[in-house]
Amino acid sequence: xxxxxxxxxxxxxxxxxxxxxxxxxxxxxxxxxxxxxxxxxxxxxxxxxxxxxxxxxxxxxxxxxxxxxxxxxxxxxxxxxxxxxxxxxxxxxxxxxxxxxxxxxxxxxxxxxxxxxxxxxxxxxxxxxxxxxxxxxxxxxxxxxxxxxxxxxxxxxxxxxxxxxxxxxxxxxxxxxxxxxxxxxxxxxxxxxxxxxxxxxxxxxxxxxxxxxxxxxxxxxxxxxxxxxxxxxxxxxxxxxxxxxxxxxxxxxxxxxxxxxxxxxxxxxxxxxxxxxxxxxxxxxxxxxxxxxxxxxxxxxxxx
Amino acid sequence: xxxxxxxxxxxxxxxxxxxxxxxxxxxxxxxxxxxxxxxxxxxxxxxxxxxxxxxxxxxxxxxxxxxxxxxxxxxxxxxxxxxxxxxxxxxxxxxxxxxxxxxxxxxxxxxxxxxxxxxxxxxxxxxxxxxxxxxxxxxxxxxxxxxxxxxxxxxxxxxxxxxxxxxxxxxxxxxxxxxxxxxxxxxxxxxxxxxxxxxxxxxxxxxxxxxxxxxxxxxxxxxxxxxxxxxxxxxxxxxxxxxxxxxxxxxxxxxxxxxxxxxxxxxxxxxxxxxxxxxxxxxxxxxxxxxxxxxxxxxxxxxx
Numbered sequence: 001x002x003x004x005x006x007x008x009x010x011x012x013x014x015x016x017x018x019x020x021x022x023x024x025x026x027x028x029x030x031x032x033x034x035x036x037x038x039x040x041x042x043x044x045x046x047x048x049x050x051x052x053x054x055x056x057x058x059x060x061x062x063x064x065x066x067x068x069x070x071x072x073x074x075x076x077x078x079x080x081x082x083x084x085x086x087x088x089x090x091x092x093x094x095x096x097x098x099x100x101x102x103x104x105x106x107x108x109x110x111x112x113x114x115x116x117x118x119x120x121x122x123x124x125x126x127x128x129x130x131x132x133x134x135x136x137x138x139x140x141x142x143x144x145x146x147x148x149x150x151x152x153x154x155x156x157x158x159x160x161x162x163x164x165x166x167x168x169x170x171x172x173x174x175x176x177x178x179x180x181x182x183x184x185x186x187x188x189x190x191x192x193x194x195x196x197x198x199x200x201x202x203x204x205x206x207x208x209x210x211x212x213x214x215x216x217x218x219x220x221x222x223x224x225x226x227x228x229x230x231x232x233x234x235x236x237x238x239x240x241x242x243x244x245x246x247x248x249x250x251x252x253x254x255x256x257x258x259x260x261x262x263x264x265x266x267x268x269x270x271x272x273x274x275x276x277x278x279x280x281x282x283x284x285x286x287x288x289x290x291x292x293x294x295x296x297x298x299x300x301x302x303x304x
Numbered sequence: 305x306x307x308x309x310x311x312x313x314x315x316x317x318x319x320x321x322x323x324x325x326x327x328x329x330x331x332x333x334x335x336x337x338x339x340x341x342x343x344x345x346x347x348x349x350x351x352x353x354x355x356x357x358x359x360x361x362x363x364x365x366x367x368x369x370x371x372x373x374x375x376x377x378x379x380x381x382x383x384x385x386x387x388x389x390x391x392x393x394x395x396x397x398x399x400x401x402x403x404x405x406x407x408x409x410x411x412x413x414x415x416x417x418x419x420x421x422x423x424x425x426x427x428x429x430x431x432x433x434x435x436x437x438x439x440x441x442x443x444x445x446x447x448x449x450x451x452x453x454x455x456x457x458x459x460x461x462x463x464x465x466x467x468x469x470x471x472x473x474x475x476x477x478x479x480x481x482x483x484x485x486x487x488x489x490x491x492x493x494x495x496x497x498x499x500x501x502x503x504x505x506x507x508x509x510x511x512x513x514x515x516x517x518x519x520x521x522x523x524x525x526x527x528x529x530x531x532x533x534x535x536x537x538x539x540x541x542x543x544x545x546x547x548x549x550x551x552x553x554x555x556x557x558x559x560x561x562x563x564x565x566x567x568x569x570x571x572x573x574x575x576x577x578x579x580x581x582x583x584x585x586x587x588x589x590x591x592x593x594x595x596x597x598x599x600x601x602x603x604x605x606x607x608x
Binding site for chain 2: 019
């Protein structure tokens with residue numbers, strides 16, 4: 001944030017028409033569509049409101065209700081498992097792929113980047129449609145694997161991961177990993193390319209191999225990018241909604257009934273807008289704490 | 305955000321091409337053998353990335369019986385294209401596409417325009433309250449979508465009465481804090497003398513903007529346009545709650561309908577055909593613009 005604090009101008013001057021128009025437009029727009037809804041969410045969280053009948057203020061009841069709501073607690077748990085498992089695994093895979101791509105010649109690198117990037121630009125709903133069939137036992141990947149292993153004389157019985165309580169979340173996790181692998185890899189690739197080549201040359205002269213070069217040069221210099229990606233990945237992963245809503249619909253049972261889906265259903269199926277708003281506030285707080293604590297840990301451990 | 309290093313450095317490097325991210329790889333390769341092994345080792349991963357696309361193309365020409373045959377049918381026995389006829393005649397897919405392009409196109413145009421206006425304001429203008437305003441705009445980046453989702457729905461549907469209008473889908477993307485931030489960083493690198501000399505010649509802010517700033521920032525604006533387009537095109541939850549009339553459905557909302565119509569077996573061929581029709585333009589768009597897309601995301605990704 002160092003760039004924000006530029007030389008202050010204490011004396012007030014009449015701003016030009018350009019400054020006035022743009023600054024006011026910015027102020028009004030963000031007040032109207034960010035500040036106001038955010039404050040409104042806070043307020044609605046203290047109400048009982050179905051948008052049609054009268055508003056009933058209930059104080060902290062919505063927040064108290066969450067503590068007794070078993071489905072909510074389950075949603076919190078499912079989301080925690082999803083985010084907690086997905087983010088570290090995905091980031092590691094993205095970093096490894098990015099490092100591999102960085103060491104590649106231009107042509108194969110381009111080909112691979114194209115392939116890994118196609119899922120990134122594919123909208124979620126198309127991915128959902130494709131994986132709906134790719135996951136299918138008869139029509140998709142499980143059938144293919146059974147077929148291939150069968151031909152090798154090994155009897156396997158892979159089934160649709162979304163059909164079982166134990167593997168449904170894993171299935172969506174795999175799909176999410178597939179969708180974002182290329183994105184993270186590209187970010188890491190760009191970061192690695194910013195590292196001066198002379199550092200690697202010096203290390204090589206000192207006799208350091210590829211692994212030690214990664215550990216002592218790439219990793220320390222890539223950590224700020226890791227931190228930024230980690231924060232945005234947590235924020236993004238907790239808010240993933242489309243595959244849960246369209247593919248698994250929270251099932252089987254409540255195995256994939258994540259926070260975002262439960263929030264949506266409370267509002268738009270149960271018309272408990274107050275309760276859903278209170279949940280949105282809880283989500284905001286969770287994300288804020290996650291982001292701030294990561295920044296704090298990075299600051300004390302890595303000393304920037 | 306101070307931990308992330310100076311983003312302007314990344315921008316300069318990629319825009320000016322001092323050390324473009326995609327050109328330094330050859331020099332990093334070590335032994336030829338090792339790199340060949342790495343290239344081959346990535347093939348299975350690349351197949352996983354591409355499989356959903358290939359599989360949906362092949363499967364869309366299978367009959368429902370072939371798709372759900374107890375023993376996997378790898379390739380269709382006949383060129384069965386009834387699903388495509390159905391998609392063309394019976395679904396709103398084309399309309400959905402048109403709506404999505406309209407909404408994304410309008411959002412991109414508006415947000416690129418406002419990004420350059422606000423970016424110029426924050427980079428080159430001094431006025432009272434500039435720093436607080438900038439921090440305020442930045443702080444909106446910290447607010448997750450779900451935190452303002454419900455009150456935004458209430459505001460748009462109840463108070464502004466914008467439900468079932470294109471405006472409701474475009475307005476949330478009119479300004480983008482991240483676009484403003486990136487344009488501002490970029491414009492910092494443009495020397496003040498360039499603007500001053502024009503101002504001395506009598507050009508006002510709007511003319512400076514149009515004749516100097518806009519041509520110079522073309523590459524950064526293209527990057528913002530791409531990110532913004534991909535984001536808006538992918539959007540599902542907001543159009544889902546904002547549109548009840550089928551004529552206004554965007555592509556993801558149409559796809560959700562189509563996907564939801566398939567029972568266990570009947571109509572699968574049609575759904576797969578719909579998937580192909582939906583994904584093909586995106587694949588083509590990506591292959592044509594992949595250089596710009598990859599560059600755009602590598603320029604802006606860490607901020608997104």
